[in-house]
Amino acid sequence: MGKLVMGIAVMLLAGLSLGAQSATWSITYPRSLDDTDLRNEYPVALLTLALEKTGVKYRLLPSDRIMLQGKALRQLRENREVNVVWSMTDSQRERDLLPIRIPIAKGLIGWRVFLVTEQKLPRFSMITRKSDLLTLAPIQGEEWPDTKILQANGFNVFTVPTYQEAFSVLASNRGDFFPRSVIEVFQEMKTQNLAREIILEQDLALYYPTAMYFFVNKGNQVMARLLETGLRRAIEDGSFDALFFASYEETLKQLALDKRKVFVLENPLLPERTPLQDTQLWYQPSQNLLQ
Known part of the structure; x- marks a missing residue:
């Protein structure tokens, strides 16, 4: 070498x-x-x-x-x-x-937890299958790859033109949840002056292979x-x-992905040359994956 x-x-x-x-x-x-x-x-x-x-x-x-x-x-x-x-x-x-x-x-950019409002939190406690989650509308940016990934997996995505607007859409309950990567969510909760009713859902997550x-x-x-x-x-x-x-x-540790229901999505946008086989390049935080 x-x-x-x-x-x-x-x-x-x-x-x-x-x-x-x-x-x-x-x-x-x-x-x-x-x-x-x-x-x-x-x-x-x-x-x-x-x-x-x-x-x-x-x-x-x-x-x-x-x-x-x-x-x-x-x-x-x-x-x-x-x-x-x-x-x-x-x-x-x-x-x-x-x-x-x-x-x-x-x-880790492909591991997503959910920002939700307290008003809608009870709906998430009833989700046991991916089909249950598909009844809810995630919020995403118009130009984000995540939007196309979610749409390809059957979600009716509420799109917004800017990152900041996603939080106001969530707070007004026009969308149901805002999936955020595990490497972003805590910093966003600290720095985005979130409305008091926006909280982190504790039991669910999404995963799609990406880099x-x-x-x-x-x-x-x-x-x-x-x-x-x-x-x-x-x-x-x-x-x-x-x-x-x-x-x-x-x-x-705080997000405890190993204790969440993690729903796996397909990523049709994943380029063929993504080095998925090189295990030293990836971190696998959970084995509790649901199709």
Whole structure:
């Protein structure tokens, strides 16, 4: 493996017009909604770790303006404002952009728990089968891959144009539940100033196989190799897993996925090259899966 890593490093050196020792990589990612939005903390920490593992000089900065995911992906495709974005993958995104196929959250983006209102909570206690859950309307963003996944599995999805609007739709009971990934939900409950009636449902979850990747512009092959080299080195020396568990171990304990009814959904958007067979890249928090 050492020879392979060395070979990749040589390729990177050859790709730098100014030379690896003098060049400084300027890497810009999408700025979050505000300083209280903590969802960027782990991806930025992992990006920093990967860059440190390569030994290159770099500047890692947020974009000048706030950029929601759909806008960030469009800007990345056009090679404007940002040059790296992290996002859940699907076939279209992998056609438009260049993915680094290492799931940065080890697949946890596909594990979903539910934000609901107290008024509707009793309906969820009666759910024992997937068909019961299909009678309820989940809330999702118009451009999110999750929306198509849920629709393909038979859900009548209530779509919203913006992330923030999903919370107001939930609070007004126009939709029944807002599925959130296990790596997002607690931070959102702390930072989104949720209406008092919005709570976390305690007994159910969804799972669909998917990954969140770092993406770069299709023309930026050298940066893709750089980031993959750093991530691979972090996996090999254990620092990737150390950061992952430091970030999410307590969250996973609190959510107790092993005690929930977990309904498995198919993901028709999952690209064929998703590295599902590489077990070191994934975390499996529960075996209590229901079809």
